[in-house]
Amino acid sequence: MDITSQVNTGWMLTATVAVTLMLPGLALYYGGLSRTKNILNTMMIVLGGFAVTAVIWVLYGYGLTLGDSVGGAGLIGDPSGLFGIQSLLGAETPEGAVPGILIAVFQLIFAGLTVGIIGGAVEGRMKFSSWLIFAGLWATLVYFPVAHWVFAFDSADGSVTGGWIANSLHAIDFAGGTAVHLNAGVAALVLAIFLGKRRHFPHVGRPGNLPIAIVGGGLLLVGWYGFNGGSSGGINESAGVAVTNTLVAACAGLLGWLVVERIVRKAATSLGAISGVLGGLVGITPAANSVSPIGAIIIGLLSGVVAFATLGLKERFGYDDALDAVAIHMFPGIFGTLAIGFLADPASPAGAQGLFFGGDASLLGTQAIAVLAVFAYTAVVTALISWVLSKTIGLRVGDGIEIMGLDTTLHAETAYDLDDVRS
Structure with a gap:
């Protein structure tokens, strides 16, 4: 392995460790927001969702996501010869590149976190x-195809064909x-509709442990x-710009949420502060290498506002998205993807030109097509998965279990020993 490959591999190992911190971060953030009886x-x-996704990623998910596109159509990768990612062991690493096995585990974490x-x-x-079961089906039927569209790029020598959004549409989505x-x-919205509302929604009680949620949000920031x-x-200008934009967008998201x-x-x-941070992080994710730091501040600030503004939609339209995955992830994700059409700076590593920098509307149109395609596909397939499960094994626990809480009834544990507190 040449020196450039070694340096790039070192950075990717570091980034992989950082991304892995997002797993306990997400668990703590969601756990802290849950009611006391459901934290665990x-x-x-x-x-559990991460674990299921990780196993099937190794078995066939890598091939479906990053394998050669079946028929060159850009819709799904071919897992042939990639079972268990065995073929990546001992594979030759091109000069300046990162070992394929490391890219595989880096992308594995993306898949598991998306399900989470x-x-x-x-x-x-x-x-x-x-x-x-939902996690395994959704990763297979929704995440792997969509990730192939967005993250699988054509190889330089033309031997491997990637996804249609990345290579035919040429939409910009740097990190998801x-x-x-x-x-x-979108999947959270559809699943929430099929599950139905919690008892006494929207008056279901307060978060069980806000300090834990804030610590979890902090870990997510580091992992981002x-x-x-x-x-x-690897170590390049894109990495430096992306890290800079990530931090400033997070801070701007906090301010945007808190002001409103x-x-x-x-x-x-x-809670608003850490929610604004996450909204800003989500908004900058697709645009991290295509906008300037000023653009990142604008995206982060407005993403925080967007997240706050969409928070009340669940009460208005009656879907019980318990911990606000729709407001924090779906809407800022849409906003950040579309904002590239306005704020893409030709001086940034991506080199794209948005409307505010003299570009035409073609980039915005491209971004909008990518958003609509993913939205439609995910909504339809997630609805099919949810419907099948609801008609077969069932999705929802019984009323008695819901009233008592899922920690004691499903896991035989409690997060807090309240008897000791009383004594």
Whole structure:
């Protein structure tokens, strides 16, 4: 392995470790937002969904996502010869490149986290067994195809054909505004509709442990450096720009949320602060290497506002997205993807030109097509999966289990020993 490959591999190893921090981060964030009687179940939803996705990624998901596109159509990868990613062991690494096995595990984490994000919609009412089956089916039928569209690029020598969004449409999605956040947010919305509302929705109680949620959000911020920075594939200008834009967008998202919250609710809350951070991070994810730091501030600020503004839609339209995966992920994901059409700076590593930099409307149109395609496909297939499961094994726990809480009834545990507190 040449020196450039060694340096790039070192960066990707670091980014992979950082991205892995997002798993406990997401579990803590969602767990802290859950009601006390469901904290452990919510964390198990994140961990269990990730575990199922990781195993099937190795078995066939890598091939479906990053394999040569079947028939050159750009719709799904061919897993032939890639079972268990055995062929990546000992494979020759081209000069300056990163070993394929490392790229495989980096993308594995993306897949597992996307499934985990959906779990924010199901707090307190979904069967754990049904969730694990849903996770495997959804990753197979939704995430792997959509990730192929967005993340699989044609090889330089033309021997491998990638996905249609990346290579035919040429939409910009640096680290997953469509494949991760829009994808998971739409799935969360559909699954929440099929599950139905929690008892007493929308008055279902307060978060069980806000400090835990804030710590989890902080871990997500750290992991996002690897999420966006690692999507550069090595140590280069894209990595530096992406990491810079990630941080400033997160800070701007916090400010955007808190300003609007202070105006509307007359208080700037800690939950609002960490929610704004996450909204800003989601918004900048697709645009991390295509906008300037000023553009990142604009995207982050407005993503925080968008997340806050869409928070109340669940009460208005009656879908119970328990932990706000739709408001925090779907809407900022859409906004950030479309904002590239306006704010793409030709001086950035991506070299694209948005409307505010003298470009025409073609880039915005391209971004909109990518959003609509992912939205439609994910909504339809997630609805089919949810309908089949609801008619067969069932999605929702019984009323008695929901009232008692899923921690004690499904996992025989409690997050807090309240008897000791009382004594």
